[in-house]
Amino acid sequence: MPVEHRVAARGRLRARVVGVVAGRVSVPGMGQEGEGGASGRGRCVGWPALDERRGPLQASLGTLGQRLQPGMADSAQAQKLVYLVTGGCGFLGEHVVRMLLQREPRLGELRVFDRHLGPWLEELKTGPVRVTAIQGDVTEAHEVAAAVAGAHVVIHTAGLVDVFGRASPETIHEVNVQGTRNVIEACVQTGTRFLVYTSSMEVVGPNTKGHPFYRGNEDTLYEAVHRHPYPCSKALAERLVLEANGREVHGGLPLVTCALRPTGIYGEGHQIMRDFYRQGLRLGGWLFRAIPASVEHGRVYVGNVAWMHVLAARELERRAALMGGQVYFCYDGSPYKSYEDFNMEFLGPCGLQLVGARPLLPYWLLVFLAALNALLQWLLRPLVLYAPLLNPYTLAVANTTFTVSTDKAQRHFGYEPLFSWEDSRTRTILWVQAAGSFAQ
Numbered sequence: 001m002p003v004e005h006r007v008a009a010r011g012r013l014r015a016r017v018v019g020v021v022a023g024r025v026s027v028p029g030m031g032q033e034g035e036g037g038a039s040g041r042g043r044c045v046g047w048p049a050l051d052e053r054r055g056p057l058q059a060s061l062g063t064l065g066q067r068l069q070p071g072m073a074d075s076a077q078a079q080k081l082v083y084l085v086t087g088g089c090g091f092l093g094e095h096v097v098r099m100l101l102q103r104e105p106r107l108g109e110l111r112v113f114d115r116h117l118g119p120w121l122e123e124l125k126t127g128p129v130r131v132t133a134i135q136g137d138v139t140e141a142h143e144v145a146a147a148v149a150g151a152h153v154v155i156h157t158a159g160l161v162d163v164f165g166r167a168s169p170e171t172i173h174e175v176n177v178q179g180t181r182n183v184i185e186a187c188v189q190t191g192t193r194f195l196v197y198t199s200s201m202e203v204v205g206p207n208t209k210g211h212p213f214y215r216g217n218e219d220t221l222y223e224a225v226h227r228h229p230y231p232c233s234k235a236l237a238e239r240l241v242l243e244a245n246g247r248e249v250h251g252g253l254p255l256v257t258c259a260l261r262p263t264g265i266y267g268e269g270h271q272i273m274r275d276f277y278r279q280g281l282r283l284g285g286w287l288f289r290a291i292p293a294s295v296e297h298g299r300v301y302v303g304n305v306a307w308m309h310v311l312a313a314r315e316l317e318r319r320a321a322l323m324g325g326q327v328y329f330c331y332d333g334s335p336y337k338s339y340e341d342f343n344m345e346f347l348g349p350c351g352l353q354l355v356g357a358r359p360l361l362p363y364w365l366l367v368f369l370a371a372l373n374a375l376l377q378w379l380l381r382p383l384v385l386y387a388p389l390l391n392p393y394t395l396a397v398a399n400t401t402f403t404v405s406t407d408k409a410q411r412h413f414g415y416e417p418l419f420s421w422e423d424s425r426t427r428t429i430l431w432v433q434a435a436g437s438f439a440q
């Protein structure tokens with residue numbers, strides 16, 4: 001089936017209601033779990049409170065909102081489902097797209113919405129599934145609406161994942177918060193009932209006080225206080241998604257939402273892993289330990305994160321009362337190690353060595369160097385983007401234990417990792433080796 005391209009028309013709403021389907025009558029409600037602890041309200045120091053401003057969607061969707069959706073339940077058997085993946089060309093998004101094509105038998109149309117469309121989309125020969133590539137921007141409400149209209153499920157992964165100071169705080173907020181608001185409003189206005197949001201462990205921590213989060217779960221009490229624009233934006237966006245659960249969508253049925261919180265994702269396409277590899281090659285095959293081996297950081301294989309998204313999207317209909325408005329940490333059997341030791345599971349077999357059984361530099365010197373990098377970034381910004389791996393935020397996060405251990409996703413929607421640690425490791429090593437071949 002040829003890949004169909006749609007470019008969201010700026011300024012003119014172009015939407016197509018595809019036969020929508022499926023949906024079970026659900027009575028959304030917060031499960032007992034997840035209302036306290038790590039799913040509690042985080043605090044963003046120095047950030048605008050959530051305003052109740054609705055996106056500019058209302059106006060631009062007048063006509064679209066009039067389109068009638070066939071009864072959700074009575075068409076489930078008759079028609080295939082329409083899925084929309086925002087950020088579908090990103091590191092995680094691509095794996096979600098491919099996982100849906102491989103493991104979602106109900107899929108009739110897969111819409112891939114991204115600011116930057118990947119050339120690989122052309123290669124997707126998917127038999128009965130129509131793959132629609134949509135170049136669009138989640139900060140543009142009308143583009144989001146055109147992409148959402150007629151979709152049965154939205155998996156919202158699009159976001160600015162920036163802890164290196166590449167984008168301004170305002171841009172991060174605009175994409176991650178307003179973009180998410182636009183997705184929610186598009187669901188409400190067009191009648192799409194199921195929304196899975198890719199949140200992050202960072203919604204919880206590590207917090208600004210460096211408190212460890214050791215083998216925690218969704219109900220672990222933890223003071224989620226953030227200053228950095230990225231975790232703040234993820235926390236605000238997650239809150240929007242969870243609070244939207246139960247809102248009436250066009251057609252009169254309730255919106256059902258959930259948020260998945262992956263820990264540090266690794267696997268094929270992980271840019272930071274590639275950056276570490278390149279840094280090691282530049283240093284003659286050596287990487288120098290900066291973080292104590294005792295600091296554990298949770299990591300999860302991208303294929304298992306994709307699988308959890310597919311499963312959550314599928315079960316959200318059937319288990320709306322249990323899953324609606326809930327958060328789920330996303331992790332797998334990947335070992336608990338320091339960030340650097342974990343990376344060496346893949347970079348070691350690719351020829352790199354991590355020097356030092358303990359950090360080679362004292363922590364105060366690392367803090368100084370991180371601060372110097374931040375100063376240099378600020379000074380050089382008018383001329384060039386200087387965004388090294390080491391900055392005050394990345395040092396603080398890397399230096400704080402954050403691991404999760406929970407069976408909530410398993411209990412609520414049967415999540416079990418699809419890929420074993422051994423398989424995840426092998427796949428990642430093969431990718432680094434292949435990626436390394438053009439890292440020179």
Ligand SMILES: NC(=O)C1=CN([C@@H]2O[C@H](COP(=O)(O)OP(=O)(O)OC[C@H]3O[C@@H](n4cnc5c(N)ncnc54)[C@H](O)[C@@H]3O)[C@@H](O)[C@H]2O)C=CC1
Pocket residue numbers: 086087088089090091092093113114115116136137138139156157158159160161175179198199200201234261262263264265266
């Ligand atoms: N990488 C990680 O370790 C983790 C990532 N996450 C979350 O997973 C999601 C995906 O992250 P990654 O795949 O790592 O990032 P990525 O940067 O590889 O992918 C994000 C995608 O969103 C697209 N995008 C960005 N701004 C957009 C806009 N305004 N309109 C439309 N598309 C836009 C980008 O073009 C990109 O394809 C994000 O929401 C992130 O917060 C959560 C936990 C861990």
Ligand SMILES: CC(C)[C@@H](O)CC[C@@H](C)[C@H]1CC[C@H]2[C@@H]3[C@H](O)CC4=CC(=O)CC[C@]4(C)[C@H]3CC[C@]12C
Pocket residue numbers: 161163199200201202263264265272290291297339340389390391393394395397398
């Ligand atoms: C230079 C050294 C101090 C080196 O060890 C720095 C590593 C640093 C770049 C990473 C350490 C922890 C990572 C973050 C963590 O995995 C949680 C994340 C969740 C997300 O949603 C996005 C990515 C990230 C912030 C991730 C980014 C890279 C680290 C800070």
